[in-house]
Amino acid sequence: MTEATERTTAAGTDAGTAETTAETTAGPPAETDGQVSAPALAVPRPARAGRAETVRFAATHTLPAFVRGAFQVRPRVVAAYAALGQQGWSAATLRAMRARHGGAPVEVRGLSGTLLVLLDPADVRRFYELPVRTLAMDAPDKYKGLSLLEPTGVICSHGDTREERRRLNDEVLAADRPVHPSCTEFQAVIAQEAPALIQGSELDFPLLRRTVARIGRRMVLGDAAAGDEELARWLLVIREEANWMRMRKGRAVAAEALYRKAAARVEEYAARAEPYTLAALARSHPAAAGPDAAALDAVGQAHHWLLALDAVAPIVARTLLLLAAYPAEQEALRAEVDGGGAELPRLRACVQETLRLFPVVPDLVRVTRAETEWRGVHYPAGTAVLVPALFHQRDPEHIPAAHQFVPGRWLRPGAAQDIRMAPFSHGGGRCPGEHLGVLTAAELAAAVLRGHRVTGGRPAVDPCLPLPGIISAGIRLTLAQR
Secondary structure, eight states: OOOOOOOOOSSSSSOOOOOOSSEEEOOOEEEEEEEEEEOOOOOOOEEEHHHHHHHHIIIIHHHHHHHOOOOSSOOOHHHHHHTHHHHHHHHHHHHHHHHHTTTTOOEETTTTTTEEESSSSSHHHHHHHHTTTTSSSHHHHHHHHHHHTTTTTSOOOOHHHHHHHHHHHHHHHTTSSSSSSSHHHHHHHHHHHHHGGGGGSEEEEEHHHHHHHHHHHHHHHHHTTTOOOOHHHHHHHHHHHHHTTOSSHHHHHHHHHHHHHHHHHHHHHHHHHHSSSHHHHTTTTTTGGGGTHHHHGGGGGGHHHHHHHTTTTHHHHHEEEEHHHOHHHHHTTTHHHHHHHOOOHHHEEEEEEHHSSSSOOOEEEESSSSSSEEEEEEOTTTTTEEEEHHHTOTTTTTTTTTOOOOOGOOOOOOOOGTTOOOTTGGGSOOOOHHHHHHHHHHHHHHHSSSEEEEEEEEEEETSSSOOOSOOOOOOOOEEEEO
């Protein structure tokens, strides 16, 4: 589950004057009355993408991200990108930009304004270190989409309201605990739903997606919501419209009306949900009865939790597909999976490695609320800043075996704080549902593996080659009883 439901949305290009500037400029020594004064101090200047770079960046990175879908992934588009190797185009563009500008942050102009792209790990570290009040999460394009599907969510908030909503999310989702207080009940929900996945010798993605959706509704809203396919359809329509970021004004208005219907349904479920569910925990939170309860909208946070839990389906599918391709890793899980413990450290590491390779959020976008400085260059408030997280997580210059499935890297002390890998972001914008999301994915994968081996799958994955940049969600797995 992830707070940071972010995508690069500055699609399109500005065909303005091509400009690539030097990082610093300094004038020659000045002469005054026959004396040579000290040379002028070097003045850092921003690195700006030229016309060709801008077009290439838009064509290989921002436009594909928009077409893919920022809030509801379009499966056919992803399948096409996988076949074409689109992620390789994007990575090549970013590597070329980094080489040309010496790793400096690069200004790229687009239809939505200027985007500052961070290509060096030192700048990425500072991105995570800056407080959210300075580097806010509600970047304009992202806000346009999220304001349709979770208008009172944390990412759509700023200032004190954002802090209050974030505090509620942290406590309901148990952000500081690897095992959620409701873990026993959530494990029971998964155990009840998982048998549907292992009835035959194959497990296809549509079945996995439906099962995960039922699990998510039960965990968030309670057992009464498990079979509510109408609510699921409403939320899907809203998410699909959010992809357009309010460009289709009439349909955006219709999506707002549909959100109100969905919100009323969510409130009904929350009022009678089992005490361990996320909606019940939010409803019983002290802040939900405080003087600012209406603005806080505690139960309204459930819309993001439902969205995030739906993302568990492709995570589980890709994790199991990789375990089929790496049978030694699958075998190493045997004792842990059969033991039935709550923490499942090695299987969690497999989930985290899957997310490093195929993150739910490939790009992190923020907007500055005050003037910021990057490598001596000052940028005004309102500057959009992009970290291409997938590019950094698969960067062979900084990540060993960057394109291989190596779960053991997550078992090293401090791995979760390694800024080179950020499947759940870092700093003040780190996802509060990180532990719960990984737990849910690991528990569901364990439920499949307890009585079965995953012996193969489609699309085919060759462990002897670098893993592809994209694996489409249309995964089909072959199971064998053991």
